[in-house]
Amino acid sequence: MRQPLLLGLLAGLVAALFVASLAVGPAGIGLRGSLAALVAGGDGPAPLILREIRLPRALLGLLIGAGLGLSGAALQGFLRNPLAEPGLIGVSSSAALGAVVAIYSGASAAFALALPVFALAGALLGVLAILALAGAAARTLTLILAGVAVSALAAALTSLVLNLSSNPYAAGEIVFWMMGSLADRSMLHVAIAAPFILAGGIALLTLGRGLDALTLGEDAAASLGIGLAAMRLRLVLGIAAVVGAATAVAGAVGFVGLVVPHLLRSATGARPARLLWASALGGAAVVLAADVATRVIAPERDLKLGVLTALVGAPFFLHLIRKTAREAA
Amino acid sequence: MILALAAQAAGAEGPAVPAHPARVVSINLCTDQLAMLLAAPGQLVSVTWLAGDPAFSAMADHAGAYLANGGRAEEVFALHPDLVLADIWSPPDTVSMLTRLGIPVVQFPPGESMADIRANIIRMGEVLGTADRAAAMAAAFDARLAGLVRLAPPPGARPRAATWAANAYASGPRSLTGAILDAAGFANVAGELGIEYGGTLPLEALVWAQPDIVITAESAPGASRAEDVLRHPALAGLRVEAGLADADWTCGTPFVLDAVARLAAFRAKPGP
Numbered sequence: 169m170r171q172p173l174l175l176g177l178l179a180g181l182v183a184a185l186f187v188a189s190l191a192v193g194p195a196g197i198g199l200r201g202s203l204a205a206l207v208a209g210g211d212g213p214a215p216l217i218l219r220e221i222r223l224p225r226a227l228l229g230l231l232i233g234a235g236l237g238l239s240g241a242a243l244q245g246f247l248r249n250p251l252a253e254p255g256l257i258g259v260s261s262s263a264a265l266g267a268v269v270a271i272y273s274g275a276s277a278a279f280a281l282a283l284p285v286f287a288l289a290g291a292l293l294g295v296l297a298i299l300a301l302a303g304a305a306a307r308t309l310t311l312i313l314a315g316v317a318v319s320a321l322a323a324a325l326t327s328l329v330l331n332l333s334s335n336p337y338a339a340g341e342i343v344f345w346m347m348g349s350l351a352d353r354s355m356l357h358v359a360i361a362a363p364f365i366l367a368g369g370i371a372l373l374t375l376g377r378g379l380d381a382l383t384l385g386e387d388a389a390a391s392l393g394i395g396l397a398a399m400r401l402r403l404v405l406g407i408a409a410v411v412g413a414a415t416a417v418a419g420a421v422g423f424v425g426l427v428v429p430h431l432l433r434s435a436t437g438a439r440p441a442r443l444l445w446a447s448a449l450g451g452a453a454v455v456l457a458a459d460v461a462t463r464v465i466a467p468e469r470d471l472k473l474g475v476l477t478a479l480v481g482a483p484f485f486l487h488l489i490r491k492t493a494r495e496a497a
Numbered sequence: 498m499i500l501a502l503a504a505q506a507a508g509a510e511g512p513a514v515p516a517h518p519a520r521v522v523s524i525n526l527c528t529d530q531l532a533m534l535l536a537a538p539g540q541l542v543s544v545t546w547l548a549g550d551p552a553f554s555a556m557a558d559h560a561g562a563y564l565a566n567g568g569r570a571e572e573v574f575a576l577h578p579d580l581v582l583a584d585i586w587s588p589p590d591t592v593s594m595l596t597r598l599g600i601p602v603v604q605f606p607p608g609e610s611m612a613d614i615r616a617n618i619i620r621m622g623e624v625l626g627t628a629d630r631a632a633a634m635a636a637a638f639d640a641r642l643a644g645l646v647r648l649a650p651p652p653g654a655r656p657r658a659a660t661w662a663a664n665a666y667a668s669g670p671r672s673l674t675g676a677i678l679d680a681a682g683f684a685n686v687a688g689e690l691g692i693e694y695g696g697t698l699p700l701e702a703l704v705w706a707q708p709d710i711v712i713t714a715e716s717a718p719g720a721s722r723a724e725d726v727l728r729h730p731a732l733a734g735l736r737v738e739a740g741l742a743d744a745d746w747t748c749g750t751p752f753v754l755d756a757v758a759r760l761a762a763f764r765a766k767p768g769p
Contacts, residue, residue: 195705213704213734220731221701235668273721335719336552337663344722352665352700468697470665 171442174435175487178449182230189226190218192460194467224358225350229456232360232418235365235410237443237451240425242372245379245440250430251308251488254411255422258318260296263320263408264345265329265414266290268464270416272333278354284364288412294318295404308492344424347474348419350459357417368409369448371402376441383440421474423481424451430488501613514562514601517626518580521549524568528582528605530556531621533563534750535631537754540766543576546601552718555744555752570594574691582623610676610679611642617749638751642680645757649682656709658683659743663714665722667698677753681760704731710763713739738763 190206191199197214232346236254254260268285270420272387301314312343330338337442378399381389384395412423428450429443436442454477462471519632522543529544545568547553549560570591583596593601603624608614615635622631643648649655652720658678660668667687668674672695678685686697686708692705701752702709710733713727716739728739740763745756 194699194702197705213707215706216731216734220729220733221704253687269719271722333719333721335721335724336716337717337721337723338719340664341722352729354730356730419668467699468695470699 174432174446175449175489178446178453182449182452182456183369185453185460186226188460189229189456190222192419192463193217193222194463195231201237212377218251220354221352222352224355225459226456227358228350228353228361228418229322229459230452231362231456232414233452234448235414235451236371236421236424236455237370237428237449238369238425239407241429241440241443241447242375242379242403243407243425244429245382245443246375247302247311248382249308249311250433251312251426251485251492253423253426254291255424256324256426256485257294257302257311258317259291259296259298259411260415260420260422261319261322261326261346261408262297263287263412264292264420265326265334266293266412268326268329270344272329272335272338274486280360284360284416286412287416288364288408290322291412291415293396294322294402294407295407299400299404308496313359342471344419345418347472348415348421348471348480349462349472349474350418351462351470353417356415361413361417363408364413368406368413372410373444373448375399375402375406376444378442379440383438383474390406398497419472419474421455421477423477423485424454425483426482428454428478430484498499512599512601514576515579516626517577520576520578520580521572521580521625521645521684522566522576522578523582524566524573525714526553526585526606527584527607528621528748528759529560530554530606530750530752531617531656532625533559533580534634535618536625537623537627540625542578543573547709551744551749553684553743555748555750555755557744570598574598574600582621582624593627607673609632609671609673610650610749611680613673613755614749614751615639615754618751619734633721634751641751642757643755645754645761649680650685655682655684657686657689657706658710658712658760659703659706659708660685660712661698661727662703662741663704663717663721663727665697665700665726667692667703667704668746669729670692673749673753674741677687677746677760678712680754680757682764683760696699700726700729704735708735711735711737711761712760714741714743714746715739717743 191202196215199451202218206218208216214331216467242252258308266289267283267287270282297318298314302311330342380393380396381392429447432446433443436446458473458476461476462473465471521541522546526545526547528550532541541563543564543566544560546565548712549557551557569754573595576602579599583592583602583604583707585604585606595602605617608617615638618635622628660674660678669692670685670688671693675685686706716724740760745752
């Protein structure tokens with residue numbers, strides 16, 4: 169498919185889902201009423217609900233989805249491995265650990281930016297651990313095993329911090345950090361996450377030319393003037409910023425970065441540079457759709473976002489493992 | 498006669514409950530408080546460590562006079578009690594272990610209404626052999642409750658209130674918190690929205706319902722994400738009062754009337 173057409177279709181889908189995210193909720197306001205309350209304001213609770221509850225939720229869905237889709241595409245391109253994904257290789261869990269330390273140590277209450285900064289630091293440690301364990305051109309098995317180890321360690325430490333907290337609600341929040349949710353977030357969360365996601369996203373989008381060259385192999389890329397070390401640094405910082413900030417406000421939402429690039433790879437002619445843009449839009453569409461679905465399926469149960477993405481993503485992952493194994497044999 | 502009563506209280510196969518227990522151990526925060534109120538001097542040996550925590554216990558000041566236990570069968574057995582007081586939701590493995598070791602366990606239902614609280618006071622008095630003291634306490638409870646209820650407006654004229662705690666949890670009319678709200682003269686918004694006992698009331702649904710007052714819990718020690726929602730900017734247009742301490746609404750004891758009186762004061766006083 170031609171690139172402008174593909175991107176146009178995806179952008180249209182994202183716009184439609186963004187509007188749906190603004191229009192769906194337990195207060196039956198309706199599509200027209202919702203948009204009128206959002207834009208024009210007025211009396212009563214509707215403008216407050218739209219501007220303080222639904223708008224931040226839709227904006228976070230857009231930003232986090234785009235960031236996760238982009239991170240997956242960039243990681244897969246750089247590692248030349250279709251199974252690389254921030255959630256599966258433990259970067260999301262490491263970011264969650266950083267966020268949990270920020271919240272339950274009281275650091276984020278003293279200083280709001282501590283939340284994304286700690287999460288970013290956690291994500292950074294996670295990416296560095298994976299690259300150190302699995303190497304740059306990672307074999308699938310090593311990559312997945314390293315991811316399992318990093319995830320397990322981060323999840324255990326997260327549970328430990330929550331169990332040791334003096335707050336009676338802390339232990340119950342393990343589910344949120346493992347599964348993620350956008351429920352009841354505010355504009356404050358948008359304000360602390362957006363700068364990091366945007367900066368990290370821009371860093372990842374500029375990797376396109378290098379990733380395209382890298383499909384020819386590292387030596388060929390080097391002969392084209394691509395500096396692998398500089399690329400790796402930008403990738404690591406970009407992923408850490410995006411995944412760190414996203415996880416800090418929404419918990420660990422898995423599989424988005426795995427499924428979206430895979431679905432769009434053939435439509436982008438297997439060109440990593442094109443895949444980056446398409447995956448950003450596709451990721452936004454997936455997370456917005458999943459978040460709308462949590463509100464439609466069980467509005468009063470606070471269904472977790474990561475439950476839906478994992479229900480779709482995990483079978484996909486198994487399919488990809490089988491395919492990779494068959495190709496390797 | 499006494500033997501027959503004792504056998505009945507202990508159930509079909511458990512160890513017999515003594516008519517005048519001399520070494521009583523409580524392994525539940527709520528039975529802790531009723532027992533501290535009604536036990537004869539020296540009769541109660543140990544209460545849970547939670548009973549000494551002012552965040553959860555209305556009698557934290559009194560708990561220091563007793564040994565603290567963690568509710569585990571092993572440590573309870575080591576105290577050589579002749580009676581253990583528990584909740585019907587206490588861990589079944591602990592209760593059956595104690596019963597197998599020959600220690601009678603009396604389990605109380607949680608007090609979910611004013612009538613439940615009264616019944617638990619009377620029953621605690623019977624179990625501890627201090628029925629006279631229990632009858633006096635029940636009478637005082639009735640009188641104070643009647644006095645508070647008399648001040649409440651009639652059903653049509655009540656302000657609409659929602660109790661809203663961490664994780665957007667609202668209490669319905671059939672919960673103890675709902676009973677406290679009702680006695681204080683408020684209509685329960687959670688009930689309007691179909692929440693019977695308690696459950697998640699999404700922030701959006703709360704704002705849409707436009708209650709006259711949102712009563713939240715005082716914040717718990719330490720930080721948590723669950724309590725973030727109580728400070729959400731969308732609540733700015735509503736009257737929010739931190740009026741319910743966990744110590745008041747966790748257990749069905751006469752102390753719930755303190756909570757009723759405190760909430761009734763919000764009704765009398767106009768919002769900020």
